[in-house]
Amino acid sequence: MGATDQQTDIMLSFNFIRGMLLLFNLLLWFAGLLIILTGIWLQTDFQNYLKISGGYSIYVPYLLLIVGGILVFAASLACSCTVKVDPAMLVIYGGFLIAAMFTLILMSIYIYAYKDNVITALPAGIEREVNNYGASKDDVFRVNNVTLIDYVQNNLECCGSKNHLDWPKDSLPNSCCWDRGENKNCTDYQLGQLHEVGCLPKLIRLINTNLTSVGVMLSVLALFPLFAMVFSYSLASASRRIGYQRIG
Template sequence: MGKQLQGRTFVSCIKTLLMAFNVLFWILGAVVLAAGIIVRVEVYRYMEVKQEFSETAPYVLVATGGLMLLLGLLACCCTAKGQPVLLYIYAAFLLVILVILVGSSVSTWAYRDHLKEGFQDGLTGALTQYHLIPSIASAVDTLQSWLSCCGIVNATDWLAMPYGQQNEPPYPLSCCQGARENICISLHRQGCFNTVVHFFETHKNILLIVCISVAGFQFLGVVLACCLARSINKAKYEQV
């Protein structure tokens, strides 16, 4: 009787931990989904990378985030019902998602130099077509306003662009650090390319720690799901 009580207590404890993991996993899925949408809608407007890479990278994040949201909801049902088979299937899905996220991180790291070149080329193309396509103009203005940057390397890049050669002043209003009655008082000193690259170079260790933490978190879920399934099977066997 004592062993059965201990077994039930242990199962209840693991269930509680796994349920908490499921909630956090669902939130993580929402973050991954949001990141994929932002990368697809915002970042890739300024990217010119290899065709196969540019088409798949954002969609991998979106699909993975969506799968994590769905799996997180189903996992709560699996945990509450305590079905060992479903828990093992859940653990297998967690491993698949772990492999996908690790693979995406490795691919991004391997393509980092190419992504820098693509981002620079994309910005150059966007600035060149700024005066022609309203959607590109809006995207560039949003980028420069959000990042407090101007041009690619610095504000003088606008002087070589068609917009800069056809307008006075040669800079869009989004380049202005301060403006009065639509007149620039001062410009953002840093270029958008340098701002983005500097951010990632400065925070690469933090990003690495975050990736490792997410991978460890995923693996913890696999362990909890397998432990719960094994404990439930063991408890059933002891009752028999």
């Protein structure tokens, strides 16, 4: 009776470990999907705020897309070896999870460094856009035929780097004004119709908040492969110990 109870306890523990590994595989799959969506967001909407800085890198979104895709693919395949309890594949998967954990940690550190580079280069980037405003279309970055500085000033409701005085006299763009009607000439302004706050502090706050959130997210997601690795090695060890056979 004691031996039977012990065998039952072992099987219950075994099934618990397998269930937890399946759970963390699912969480890892969603983590990969979240990283992919973050990469898409950085490549589309948010990049227009980053491109004004000389520290902008086109590779960061693609890096997130690649890592997220690998996590989704690996987590999908891992469900098979978890259900079938293949000890050799579980050990290999555990090694992959270790690599995934360190990759996410390194990516988190890189995002923090990237954020600092972008913010440091912002003043020079805004100054460049202001000085190049009105140049040929080939020299000015455009989003749907709107210059980058116009895009930032319209969406963040700001003007210049520190304020409207950063613009040359009598050359304020319409994006500096609250009233953006076609007949509005922003050079004939009244202070109450101008965006009184400069773009630099708003951009710094926006970029710092969002990229810090991405870095924190990657650090938290690194816990998923850590726990999955523990359960993967535990399941491989338990299956060898009790002589568990594959189930089809």
